[in-house]
Structure formats: C-alpha cells, structure tokens
Amino acid sequence: MGMDRRGFLFGASLAAAAAPALAQEAADQPPMTAPGPSPAPDWDAVKAQFQTAPDQVNMNAMLIASHPKPVRAAIDQFRRELDWRPVTFLEDNNRRLQGYSRAAAARYLGVEARQVALTDSTTMGAALVYSGLKLRPGDEILTTHQDYYVTHESLRHAALRNGASIRRISLYDDIGQVSEPQMVGRLMSAITPRTRVLALTWVHSSTGLKIPLPAISAALAGVNAGRQEADQVLLVVDGVHGFGNQDADMKTLGCDVFVAGCHKWLFGPRGTGVIAANAKGWAALRPTIPSFVDSGAWSAWINDGPLPEAADGVLMSPGGFKAFEHVWAIPAAVDFHEKIGRAQVADRTALLADQLKAGLALMPGVRLVTPRDRRLSAGITSFDVAGLSADGAVRALRQQGVVASAAPYAVQHVRLTPSLMNSPAEVDRALAAVREIARA
Ligand SMILES: Cc1ncc(COP(=O)(O)O)c(C=O)c1O
Structure with a gap:
C-alpha cells in the first residue's frame, strides 16, 4: 500500500490534524456539498485509521465506536480550543459548528439541515420522538416483538403520558423462513383505523435481520393514500444498525422519522446521535428538552410567546451544555465515509x-x-x-x-x-x- 494512496484517501484530514488551528480552519470551511466519485478504496489504509489494540479482533461496531483518525483529530483540536478559551470559543463558534454537524448528517440522510436534530444517542432520540408525538388517547402505535428495549420502553413511557395504546405483532415465526412479502404483509394487515404510528427497527440487534423498509414504506403509502392527513400512519425507525453501513437515505427508505446514534457504524464521536424527519414527521412532533440553539425558543420564553408552530431539528435538539468537541466533530465522521464512498x-x-x-x-x-x-x-x-x-x-x-x-x-x-x-x-x-x- 503506497503512501500516495493513503494520502489521497485521508490527506485532507491528516494534514488538518497536524495543523495547530484546525478548529478555526474547520469552522471557516463550509461543509462539503457533494462527494466526488471515489476510486476503489485501499482497505488497509482505511483500517489503519483506527487505533485499536492489535491483540483484539474488535467486532463490536454495533456497540461503541473506535474513533478513526480524522474524528480523533477533530475532537482533539476542538477540545484544545475549548480548554484554551472555553467561553469565547463556544460563543463565537457553537451556532455555526452545530449547523455544520446538522448539515453533514442531513447530507448523509438526504434531508435539509433544519430537518436534523442533534442528540446524544439513539436512545435519547427514540425517547424524545415517542414522547414528543402528538398522540391522543385511543390512538394506537404498532410495533413488533422483534424490536429492541429502546423502542419498547420509550413507547411505554410515551403511552403513559399521552394515553395511546401499543400493540406488538410478530414480523415472522421462524427467522429461517423470513421473507420480504411476509413482513410487509403482516405489518399492513395489522394496521387498524386507529393506528397512527409504525414503530420499527431497521436492522434488528438480536438476529441481524434487516427489514425491507422501502417495501414497507411503499405499502404504507398505499394505506395512507386512502386516509385523511390527520389519520395517516407515520413510519418511525430506529435506524442505528444501518446508519453508516448501508447506502440508503431517508427518501430511499421512505421513513418519516429516523433516529440513530453516530457512535456505532458511522464511527462518529461517542455521545452523539441524530433525529431526522421529513415535513410530515416534524409536524407530528413536540420538543421535550429546551433547545439552546437558535430555534425561536429563547425569544418565545423572553416575550412569553408561543413556541414556533412546527417543530424542526433545531427546536428538537436538546439543550444544555455538552461535550461540544464531540458534537462539532460529526462532520469529520461523515466526511470519512464520503471519502471512502458510501x-x-x-x-x-x-x-x-x-x-x-x-x-x-x-x-x-x-x-x-x-x-x-x-x-x-x-x-x-x-x-x-x-x-x-x-x-x-x-x-x-x-x-x-x-x-x-x-x-x-x-x-x-x-x-x-x-x-x-x-x-x-x-x-x-x-x-x-x-x-x-x-x-x-
Ligand atoms: C436497535 C438498537 N437501538 C439502540 C441501541 C442503543 O443505541 P445508543 O447507544 O445510541 O443509544 C442499541 C444498542 O446499543 C440497539 O441495538
């Protein structure tokens, strides 16, 4: 493997890591807009970006990421800037850098920057989404026995608040016989006039099954076509185990709301995640944790006025002070994937x-x-x-x-x-x- 090849794949990030003022430089760069076509990657060079112990074979990307070199470099430089001038660096850069993180995740997911909220994890995203859904007593959420604790428990907490009921079905009887038509058929025939939400997981963390979201969303569009807007069914997905290892975006998948952590397959900063939603998804959501970024929420509070009518990714991004060096380093992870090629x-x-x-x-x-x-x-x-x-x-x-x-x-x-x-x-x-x- 030649250094040229390694330099081609990671030259920009490695050079940036060596520069003393990456954070300021990075902050002054608009996010990359369109990834160019990438030649066949040098997989040794990609693997070499991770600093894992050589005495272990790490096959646990589904749990917590090891940061590849460009992500380590970005976090490191932002951390140094924050340690050097904690208040003024934050005040001067936070809005813009969080904007870049939203834009990078949005580019990856094929939505607009304002349609992405920055969270700490998949779990936080799922809890905010399910508790934030505008549901009424009598509404029903349909989920499956194969979904994870994070979805089921977020639904339980939400239903206790909004009075909606939860129904679980089995997507299949035998994983050895599972098929796309079976899963789509079972879900569609379980939808009732009261169903408002389909709460699913893209790649199951028990069996590794990837459910056919494009086929499910296409069939759901058929169901929704016969319903008034207020009665339509929203497709909400825990997408974490496809996020960073599948070449699909929100439009290809057809989901309305997508939650994921950036700290698994995307190899993004630990303690970061996203909620992405289309216009229909955002219209169905209310924030739970006050946003600290420029969302209209501060002026609503100061003027004792109403919150903006429709939620969006900015309003839904939980506030409070953060490990900002991690939040701001999300673009480095997206860039890492785009340089290799999705x-x-x-x-x-x-x-x-x-x-x-x-x-x-x-x-x-x-x-x-x-x-x-x-x-x-x-x-x-x-x-x-x-x-x-x-x-x-x-x-x-x-x-x-x-x-x-x-x-x-x-x-x-x-x-x-x-x-x-x-x-x-x-x-x-x-x-x-x-x-x-x-x-x-
Ligand atoms: C399907 C699924 N969703 C969510 C999580 C939790 O993700 P996070 O650590 O980002 O909250 C896991 C496991 O870690 C999982 O398997």
Missing part, C-alpha cells in the same frame, strides 16, 4: 459479513441466525453455539482475543459485527475462534 462502505461491510456467514453456516455445532441474503441483512451477524449460552460464548471468544457481544433480549444470540475496522484475515481469526469454542 456504496463502497456498504459493499465492504457486506463482503466481510458474507465471509463470516459462509464460515459459520458450515461449522459443526454452530447455528447461523442472520439471513445470508444481503437484502435481509447488514453488518450484524448472529449465531448460536451448541452447549453454550450466548454470554458464555462471548466470554470464551474474548479469551481468544475476539470481541463479540450478546444483548439483553429474551432470546439471546452471539453477535459479531465485521466493519471498516476489520479485515478478511480478522474474519478468519474470528471464525477460527468460534470453531475452537464450538469444539470444546
């Missing part, structure tokens, strides 16, 4: 996952849970090891230097998540470790 990131993730799934599917004592079809999976690869609990298998793999995980679902599986941080050789190392624990 389609290439998605393909690389799928390629590594294909390799992992192929190895697991053939392994005695192992049951692959995640569908092998790329249309029904992303980066999460879930499996069971005969004779071991999921936690037991995770512990045994960690003893072999392979960092897998299991989440607190009623039915748990072992999860490995190949990502930009990994190489085909690491996938082989992970497979060898699984073979070893399955044999023991």
Whole structure:
C-alpha cells in the first residue's frame, strides 16, 4: 500500500490534524456539498485509521465506536480550543459548528439541515420522538416483538403520558423462513383505523435481520393514500444498525422519522446521535428538552410567546451544555465515509459479513441466525453455539482475543459485527475462534 494512496484517501484530514488551528480552519470551511466519485478504496489504509489494540479482533461496531483518525483529530483540536478559551470559543463558534454537524448528517440522510436534530444517542432520540408525538388517547402505535428495549420502553413511557395504546405483532415465526412479502404483509394487515404510528427497527440487534423498509414504506403509502392527513400512519425507525453501513437515505427508505446514534457504524464521536424527519414527521412532533440553539425558543420564553408552530431539528435538539468537541466533530465522521464512498462502505461491510456467514453456516455445532441474503441483512451477524449460552460464548471468544457481544433480549444470540475496522484475515481469526469454542 503506497503512501500516495493513503494520502489521497485521508490527506485532507491528516494534514488538518497536524495543523495547530484546525478548529478555526474547520469552522471557516463550509461543509462539503457533494462527494466526488471515489476510486476503489485501499482497505488497509482505511483500517489503519483506527487505533485499536492489535491483540483484539474488535467486532463490536454495533456497540461503541473506535474513533478513526480524522474524528480523533477533530475532537482533539476542538477540545484544545475549548480548554484554551472555553467561553469565547463556544460563543463565537457553537451556532455555526452545530449547523455544520446538522448539515453533514442531513447530507448523509438526504434531508435539509433544519430537518436534523442533534442528540446524544439513539436512545435519547427514540425517547424524545415517542414522547414528543402528538398522540391522543385511543390512538394506537404498532410495533413488533422483534424490536429492541429502546423502542419498547420509550413507547411505554410515551403511552403513559399521552394515553395511546401499543400493540406488538410478530414480523415472522421462524427467522429461517423470513421473507420480504411476509413482513410487509403482516405489518399492513395489522394496521387498524386507529393506528397512527409504525414503530420499527431497521436492522434488528438480536438476529441481524434487516427489514425491507422501502417495501414497507411503499405499502404504507398505499394505506395512507386512502386516509385523511390527520389519520395517516407515520413510519418511525430506529435506524442505528444501518446508519453508516448501508447506502440508503431517508427518501430511499421512505421513513418519516429516523433516529440513530453516530457512535456505532458511522464511527462518529461517542455521545452523539441524530433525529431526522421529513415535513410530515416534524409536524407530528413536540420538543421535550429546551433547545439552546437558535430555534425561536429563547425569544418565545423572553416575550412569553408561543413556541414556533412546527417543530424542526433545531427546536428538537436538546439543550444544555455538552461535550461540544464531540458534537462539532460529526462532520469529520461523515466526511470519512464520503471519502471512502458510501456504496463502497456498504459493499465492504457486506463482503466481510458474507465471509463470516459462509464460515459459520458450515461449522459443526454452530447455528447461523442472520439471513445470508444481503437484502435481509447488514453488518450484524448472529449465531448460536451448541452447549453454550450466548454470554458464555462471548466470554470464551474474548479469551481468544475476539470481541463479540450478546444483548439483553429474551432470546439471546452471539453477535459479531465485521466493519471498516476489520479485515478478511480478522474474519478468519474470528471464525477460527468460534470453531475452537464450538469444539470444546
Ligand atoms: C436497535 C438498537 N437501538 C439502540 C441501541 C442503543 O443505541 P445508543 O447507544 O445510541 O443509544 C442499541 C444498542 O446499543 C440497539 O441495538
């Protein structure tokens, strides 16, 4: 791998990291508007941007990101600026830098900058969205047994406040037989005249199943076409496990509201996340936490006036003082993906996952849970090891230097998540470790 190639991919960020006043320079640069076509990426150079311990194979991008070099550099420089002049740097730059973070996430998601709120995590986004929905007693939210704690508990808290009811259905009976028409059919036939919200998760963190959002939203558009605007069903999605590993935006997916953390597959700053919504989504939401940025909320308070009629990403961005060096470094993560190429990131993730799934599917004592079809999976690869609990298998793999995980679902599986941080050789190392624990 030549230095030229590495320089081409990351030259701007590396040069910026070396410069003493990146924050000011970065602050003076408008966000990049259109990523150019990228040549075939040098995956060794991409992997080299992560500073992970060489004695571990980290297949846990679904939990918490390791910051790649450009993100580390941006955070570092903003932190130094804040330490140097905490108040004046913040006062002079916060509005603009948060604007750049919203614009970068908006560009990535194919919406406008004002349609993105900056949050701390997927969990915060889901809670703000579900508690902020303008629902009335009698309205119904439809979700599924396969969604995560974060969605279900946010819905529980919300329903206690607004009196809406929650109904859960099963998207499938057997993950081995799951299909797109089955999932779309089950969801559409469960919608009743009272249903106002479909609360779903793009990529399930138990099984790694990617649900067919474009087909679901297309079918939902058919249902909504026969309804008055006030009775239409909103599609709200926890998108975190596709955000940063799939080449799709809000329009392709067709969802009205999308929540995600930036600190998983996007490899963005830890403690950052987004809510993105289209005009219909924002019209259905109210803020919960006062916004500190320029949203009209301060003047409404000072003049004892009403809040702006429609919420937007600025009004919905929770205020309070933050780890601003992290909030402002979001564009570095988006830029990192765009320089590599979004389609290439998605393909690389799928390629590594294909390799992992192929190895697991053939392994005695192992049951692959995640569908092998790329249309029904992303980066999460879930499996069971005969004779071991999921936690037991995770512990045994960690003893072999392979960092897998299991989440607190009623039915748990072992999860490995190949990502930009990994190489085909690491996938082989992970497979060898699984073979070893399955044999023991
Ligand atoms: C589907 C899903 N949503 C949300 C979360 C939590 O994300 P965050 O840490 O950004 O709140 C997780 C797991 O970490 C998850 O698996």
